[in-house]
Amino acid sequence: MSHEETATEAARRGERFxxxxxxxxxxxxxxxxxxxxxxxxxxxxxxxDFAVRYGL
Structure with missing residues (x-):
């Protein structure tokens, strides 16, 4: 693996992540x-209505 491939891969990773x-x-x-x-x-x-039906 050369230095150029590593830099390209790093650039791709930088774009993605x-x-x-x-x-x-x-x-x-x-x-x-x-x-x-x-x-x-x-x-x-x-x-x-409630009071009339159940309370009073």
Whole structure:
């Protein structure tokens, strides 16, 4: 192996591995989605209705 081949291989390695990839923020690594679809009937809580039915 000559000095010229070693320099060429080093240049190839430098091109391929010479720079680190861009940094990824932790916020970009997480995807949030609701586990179930939004159901308006389920989320329609009326505290007055609850009090009338069960408390008074």
């Amino acid at each position: 010479g720079a680190l990839p861009e940094r990824i923020r932790p916020e970009d690594m997480v995807e949030t989605r609701p586990a179930v679809r939004h159901d308006p009937d389920r989320d329609a809580y009326d505290p007055d």
